[in-house]
Amino acid sequence: MAEIKIAAETRTEFGKGAARRIRRADKVPAVLYGHGSDPVHVALPGHQLMLALKNANALLTIDLGSEQHLAIPKQVQRDPLKGFIEHADLLIVRKGEKxxxxxxxxxxxxxxxxxxxxxxxxxxxxxxxxxxxxxxxxxxxxxxxxxxxxxxxxxxxxxxxxxxxxxxxxxxxxxxAPTEAQLESELAEAEAEAGIEHDATDAEEAAEAEAPAESE
CATH class of the missing domain: 2.170.120.20 (Ribosomal protein L25, C-terminal domain)
Structure with a gap:
């Protein structure tokens, strides 16, 4: 698996308002955590992160200039309608670690x-x-x-x-695979349990009319 390098910026503002400002700048608020260290709050370029996460279990190198972190995505929140990334939690990992x-x-x-x-x-x-x-x-x-x-x-x-x-x-x-007869039988049973009744077809009405009347 190839490492994907992403340049990041440290975040110092938090809250919904700050997150909205970050997203308006086409960036994604994210948190780096793991190995007992304090969480590192960063902003990542949105388009680059989206492309990186198209790779399943992507291994990311988060470049903060003075330091770099290897990380894998642990939780990614997306907008339920538009699908863009709203927030990402990234787990810091080390080479050789499982x-x-x-x-x-x-x-x-x-x-x-x-x-x-x-x-x-x-x-x-x-x-x-x-x-x-x-x-x-x-x-x-x-x-x-x-x-x-x-x-x-x-x-x-x-x-x-x-x-x-x-x-x-x-x-x-x-x-x-079930046969057509099995599917029809299962459908009829399901409809009967649900109390669904169908009007008789023309063929069924004709057959009923031709049937001999029961003697009284």
């Missing part, structure tokens, strides 16, 4: 036709060296059929990384 991170799972290949592939967990937690954090894990689903599963222990981890979850955690589950 950190616990979530790594994205990427299925590749095609399962046997007529089966459904369910990604039960879209990421997996691992312990990895801070300077060698995997961006993603590719897992092959090529040729899998109904009943096949992939567990956490089946994922090939790079050297220096280890699982931080139960090795039997279900990652991928392959099941036979």
């Amino acid at each position: 950190v616990t991170v979530d790594v994205r799972i990427v299925p590749v290949g095609e399962a046997v036709s007529g089966n459904l592939v369910v990604l039960e967990n879209a990421s997996i937690t691992v312990e990895a060296e801070a300077t060698h954090i995997p961006e993603s894990f590719e897992i092959s689903i090529e040729g899998l059929a109904g009943g096949d599963q992939i567990l956490a222990k089946d994922i090939e981890l790079p050297e220096g990384s280890s699982l931080a979850v139960d090795e039997d955690l279900l990652i991928v589950n392959v099941t036979a």
